[in-house]
Amino acid sequence: MRSEARPDRPRAIACAIDHEIGREIGRMMGRVFGNFGQILLVDLDGDRVRAERQPLPESVYRECIGGVGLGAWLLLRFAPAGVDPLAPAAPILYVFSPLLGTPLTTTAKFALVCKSPLTGRICDGLSSSRFALAAKRLGVDAVVIRGALGQLSTLHLDEDPQRCRVAPCPELAGLSAAAVSDMFQRTGVASHVSAIGPAGEALVRYATVSNDGRHAGRGGAGAVLGAKKIKAITVRGEAVAGVADPAAVRARARDLAARSQGVSTDKYRRLGTASNLETFDRLRILPSRNFQAAAIGAARAKRLAPAGLASAGEHTRAGCAGCTIGCDHRYGGQRLEYETQFALGPLCGVDDPARLLAAARACDELGLDTISAGGSLAFAMECCERGLLDWPLRFGDDLVPWLARIARRDGPGDLLAEGTRRAAELIGGGSAAFACHVKGLELPGYEPRAMQTLALGLCVASRGADHNRSGAYQADLRPGVDRYHADPARAPALVIETEDHATLLDSLILCKFLRGAVPEPWREGAELLRMVTGLPFDEASLRRAVATIAGLRHAFNLREGWTLAEDQLPGRFHDEPVRDADAAVDAPPIDRASLAAQVLAYHRARGRGPDGEATDPS
Amino acid sequence: MVTVELYGLPRLRAGAERCELAPGRLRELLAALAAALPGLVPDILRDGGLSEHALLAVDGRDLLTDPEAQIPDGAVLVLISAQAGG
Numbered sequence A: 001m002r003s004e005a006r007p008d009r010p011r012a013i014a015c016a017i018d019h020e021i022g023r024e025i026g027r028m029m030g031r032v033f034g035n036f037g038q039i040l041l042v043d044l045d046g047d048r049v050r051a052e053r054q055p056l057p058e059s060v061y062r063e064c065i066g067g068v069g070l071g072a073w074l075l076l077r078f079a080p081a082g083v084d085p086l087a088p089a090a091p092i093l094y095v096f097s098p099l100l101g102t103p104l105t106t107t108a109k110f111a112l113v114c115k116s117p118l119t120g121r122i123c124d125g126l127s128s129s130r131f132a133l134a135a136k137r138l139g140v141d142a143v144v145i146r147g148a149l150g151q152l153s154t155l156h157l158d159e160d161p162q163r164c165r166v167a168p169c170p171e172l173a174g175l176s177a178a179a180v181s182d183m184f185q186r187t188g189v190a191s192h193v194s195a196i197g198p199a200g201e202a203l204v205r206y207a208t209v210s211n212d213g214r215h216a217g218r219g220g221a222g223a224v225l226g227a228k229k230i231k232a233i234t235v236r237g238e239a240v241a242g243v244a245d246p247a248a249v250r251a252r253a254r255d256l257a258a259r260s261q262g263v264s265t266d267k268y269r270r271l272g273t274a275s276n277l278e279t280f281d282r283l284r285i286l287p288s289r290n291f292q293a294a295a296i297g298a299a300r301a302k303r304l305a306p307a308g309l310a311s312a313g314e315h316t317r318a319g320c321a322g323c324t325i326g327c328d329h330r331y332g333g334q335r336l337e338y339e340t341q342f343a344l345g346p347l348c349g350v351d352d353p354a355r356l357l358a359a360a361r362a363c364d365e366l367g368l369d370t371i372s373a374g375g376s377l378a379f380a381m382e383c384c385e386r387g388l389l390d391w392p393l394r395f396g397d398d399l400v401p402w403l404a405r406i407a408r409r410d411g412p413g414d415l416l417a418e419g420t421r422r423a424a425e426l427i428g429g430g431s432a433a434f435a436c437h438v439k440g441l442e443l444p445g446y447e448p449r450a451m452q453t454l455a456l457g458l459c460v461a462s463r464g465a466d467h468n469r470s471g472a473y474q475a476d477l478r479p480g481v482d483r484y485h486a487d488p489a490r491a492p493a494l495v496i497e498t499e500d501h502a503t504l505l506d507s508l509i510l511c512k513f514l515r516g517a518v519p520e521p522w523r524e525g526a527e528l529l530r531m532v533t534g535l536p537f538d539e540a541s542l543r544r545a546v547a548t549i550a551g552l553r554h555a556f557n558l559r560e561g562w563t564l565a566e567d568q569l570p571g572r573f574h575d576e577p578v579r580d581a582d583a584a585v586d587a588p589p590i591d592r593a594s595l596a597a598q599v600l601a602y603h604r605a606r607g608r609g610p611d612g613e614a615t616d617p618s
Numbered sequence B: 001m002v003t004v005e006l007y008g009l010p011r012l013r014a015g016a017e018r019c020e021l022a023p024g025r026l027r028e029l030l031a032a033l034a035a036a037l038p039g040l041v042p043d044i045l046r047d048g049g050l051s052e053h054a055l056l057a058v059d060g061r062d063l064l065t066d067p068e069a070q071i072p073d074g075a076v077l078v079l080i081s082a083q084a085g086g
């Protein structure tokens, strides 16, 4: 295996000097360190752009931290109630965080926040790497983009709002985000680009936004940019937020980097999340054939496991900017992590590693969320199997031609571009029972019938069936937890604990793959914020902030029409048992009444009323 | 015999995919496993038990924790990484 991750010492020294200068400027301006105390508000109209800075009160940073927390606060304020996610008035937000730009490992990330065109609920994805670092140097803590352009264009954002501009780019139509980025770098237009692929242009409801080969995947932010006719965003700025205690930050950065090399991150560094597949198959929690089975058998799992993938393409490793873990495992140049591997592999009945890698490459080039693309195709395959659709599509087929049709809304691809929930509504015939989504977001790669704490986490997660905002799968794989029968007295608290942990990491922002090296996240999170921002965070104030963020997300969803009826799994999970690779019954379905009671208990524990109505999050 | 199947990090550390051991109590089995596959010590097996980085499940289902649990002849144990995230 060849390793591409390497330390960047000159950059680290330059970064330290920048933070000293930033600290002095920050002190003179009397602002909070780690942040700039303002956002950039960008309004688009036809071929014009108007940009201005707006200050944010310091209390917002105390109460919402940054990243997804700040994003939830801004979305609630800038999205008009009931707005169509693809209408010009719907905002899309690039939100930064206090730790971004510091030498702390795994912090080069930003949140991309909008109202999801797939779910109609909050959508808060993360993306990583160099674009994040460059964008924070605009000297703002978030960019809020509203309005729409008249034709496909590049939006250039500048530290000087007067120099923000748009340039029509019809010649870029149909290109992948990576191709646009390469072209801009080659021609000197810009080094750091956030862009959409053909799926975003075609308003596919699960289109991604990409930068540096990373993707804000879930929920369709790419379609929101596409609706605004923004093909790409470039950034230029020199601002530095500074940190309150540079010496402490430098020392902690060294300490965290050392911890990041320990056994708790070894799985990510040495194997990558693709090693989950064989394990999950053995645990019978690997969804296959549209959740009709929970295993594919050892021989097939081995073919799709890292060793099998390496036989289809040379294994290399890379990582996000400034990351000392480097979990990015590639096969034949194609990045592959577990969720993509599951969704484009077993979920669609694909067990040929070359076919799987080709589908993953196609999703990246077209700008499609791999989980929703795989979920939509697997659903359609089952519809074909049952005679509800007469398309020539079967489990195990080559996915690439179908992905291309989805990305261009070509023929049957137009229906699949809507996602499983809308497709099931149009197909009918009882297909809603096996359209595997919650709130319209397709399920990730864990069998909920065999992981019943996770089942609750999927039901109540604010952005729909989601493993990134709720890590409840971790709770199911703990000694003392019966994963086949959630304990109604414990499950809501376990779900809240994992949700809050995820929210903390996503607001700071620290990569979740570092979590094993941060055994006391609340204590250390408060320490990091104190040394970076100078604000008097402690564990209690951090827990209050995270509870506020949960309240903001829920308040947004409630305002946009959420009801308790959305917090449920499709009928399959309540009416059909879990089957193993040989179709033998392995576990019973989830008891409907028990899960509904747990959903109520969850909302009660969050301090909400009997119908899940919110209390005032502020 | 008892079969121990190894996945993820345990497999990487051990350099082996499976191991056959004599039936007995869990703590005896783990001692025998450490002797048979010394690469599992200390990250996966430590102080005669499982470390916080690993989980052991009977046939991939129920997680084992009681060191006195009797593991019968013919049992299949699955040793996996504790970090399940994807």
Ligand code: SF4
Residues within 6 Å of the ligand: A106, A107, A128, A268, A318, A319, A320, A323, A324, A325, A326, A327, A328, A511, A512, A513, A514
């Ligand atoms: S661990 Fe992986 S995802 Fe996280 S910052 Fe590092 S390379 Fe990026």
